[in-house]
Amino acid sequence: MSEKFPVCPVETTLQLIGDKWKVLIIRDLLDGTRRFGELKKSVGDISQKVLTTNLRAMEENGLVTRKVYAEVPPRVEYTLTETGYSLKSVLDALVHWGTEYKSRK
Amino acid sequence: MSEKFPVCPVETTLQLIGDKWKVLIIRDLLDGTRRFGELKKSVGDISQKVLTTNLRAMEENGLVTRKVYAEVPPRVEYTLTETGYSLKSVLDALVHWGTEYKSRK
DNA sequence: CACAATGGTATCCTTAAGGTAACTACGGCA
DNA sequence: TGCCGTAGTTACCTTAAGGATACCATTGTG
Numbered sequence: 001m002s003e004k005f006p007v008c009p010v011e012t013t014l015q016l017i018g019d020k021w022k023v024l025i026i027r028d029l030l031d032g033t034r035r036f037g038e039l040k041k042s043v044g045d046i047s048q049k050v051l052t053t054n055l056r057a058m059e060e061n062g063l064v065t066r067k068v069y070a071e072v073p074p075r076v077e078y079t080l081t082e083t084g085y086s087l088k089s090v091l092d093a094l095v096h097w098g099t100e101y102k103s104r105k
Numbered sequence: 106m107s108e109k110f111p112v113c114p115v116e117t118t119l120q121l122i123g124d125k126w127k128v129l130i131i132r133d134l135l136d137g138t139r140r141f142g143e144l145k146k147s148v149g150d151i152s153q154k155v156l157t158t159n160l161r162a163m164e165e166n167g168l169v170t171r172k173v174y175a176e177v178p179p180r181v182e183y184t185l186t187e188t189g190y191s192l193k194s195v196l197d198a199l200v201h202w203g204t205e206y207k208s209r210k
Numbered sequence: 211c212a213c214a215a216t217g218g219t220a221t222c223c224t225t226a227a228g229g230t231a232a233c234t235a236c237g238g239c240a
Numbered sequence: 241t242g243c244c245g246t247a248g249t250t251a252c253c254t255t256a257a258g259g260a261t262a263c264c265a266t267t268g269t270g
Contacts, residue, residue, distance in 0.1 A: 154229080155227085155229090177237040179236075
């Protein structure tokens with residue numbers, strides 16, 4: 001049944017992507033599937049530990065899927081789920097606002 | 106002249122409202138001017154110290170204006186600037202996504 | 211055999227964020 | 241006189257987040 005989320009939908013969203021790192025991960029995954037190492041490079045100054053922690057949480061929340069290939073060395077790919085991809089509208093808003101803000105300076 | 110912001114507009118936005126509390130403050134100020142005490146109640150479980158800190162930062166970044174009335178006891182009102190109000194589009198996206206997410210559960 | 215590459219986990223330590231409580235100014239009021 | 245309420249500031253302490261480092265499994269290659 002429905003898990004308990006805050007009444008305010010803003011708080012619900014913050015609960016899922018209120019973390020700076022998660023937003024940046026989604027930004028990069030919106031362009032398509034990425035390997036762990038690729039994300040580590042593209043997200044920016046993120047440590048392996050933090051990246052792993054965030055990806056696990058996002059998987060838990062149904063925002064990304066994790067696919068492990070039985071190769072050596074191992075290959076792990078992360079892809080946005082449909083729900084995760086639907087965050088594109090939020091990211092678009094962030095991009096738009098950030099661009100506007102900078103241009104006003 | 107232009108201060109230095111990250112190249113990525115998403116990071117610029119996060120730099121300004123990447124904090125959970127700031128988002129909630131903006132959510133409440135979108136309905137109109139609020140007194141300090143009103144915000145403290147409506148934002149949720151926020152301490153006076155953290156609320157003050159965030160409001161100061163947002164004032165610094167030109168998102169809110171602070172107006173002090175020379176009364177006793179003192180009255181201080183916070184209002185979104187035009188720039189701050191323009192975050193409505195971002196908040197709308199957060200509301201919309203959060204609502205959708207909850208309904209999928 | 212030793213090592214490289216990838217995607218982790220485990221441990222320890224430091225730093226930053228936030229909580230709590232005490233204190234301030236001010237004038238009104240009983 | 242002493243207390244009330246608002247909107248703070250300050251000091252101190254606790255907790256959580258994150259950094260750094262070491263370690264692991266696997267297998268093809270030199």
